[in-house]
Amino acid sequence: MLFPVPLVFLLSLVNGLSLNPFAFPGQDTKPVPGDSPLLLCDSSSSQLLKLTHVDVAPNPPERGTNLTIVARGDLSKEVDxxxxxxxxxxxxxxxxxxxxxDLCEELPNVDMECPLKKDNYDLTKIVEIPNEVPPGTYTVIARAFTADDELITCLTGSVAFPPYGSKNLIKFLLQD
Known part of the structure; x- marks a missing residue:
């Protein structure tokens, strides 16, 4: 279940993603199959993880909601x-x-541990997006590597959180 770690890790770090062409290390990207804002970066490079499907709901992510991530992928080599x-x-x-x-230190966050075996994996994970996420455009890029510097995967994605509207502002101000 390696593929969820970069994905969940990305989403939980900023609770949202955003496309920004100046943040990419080149324009070598392609969409990850499914309903998500994720892109596979460094797509012409060989990668150990092939994401076959990723859905996120809601898409795009919204403040004050739970983001449900359903992902499927194939890991072509053991990761130690x-x-x-x-x-x-x-x-x-x-x-x-x-x-x-350290990837292996982060794996317990998705109920996994090293070594990760060569296999097909399915994952469902829920990540809370707090109301406090400031409006704006966020860009995340994550590259996972083996100990021998082989590229496991490169993911980036997009979400722009809009300015607080009256409904969201009232909800934000009434929080504890």
């Missing part, structure tokens, strides 16, 4: 300790985060 994920997050054109995470 030492695997890592490089994550970049921008808000508009402002870089919020550039961080490297």
């Amino acid at each position: 300790e030492g695997a890592y994920v490089e994550v970049d997050v921008t808000y508009g054109y402002i870089k919020l985060l550039h961080q490297t995470y």
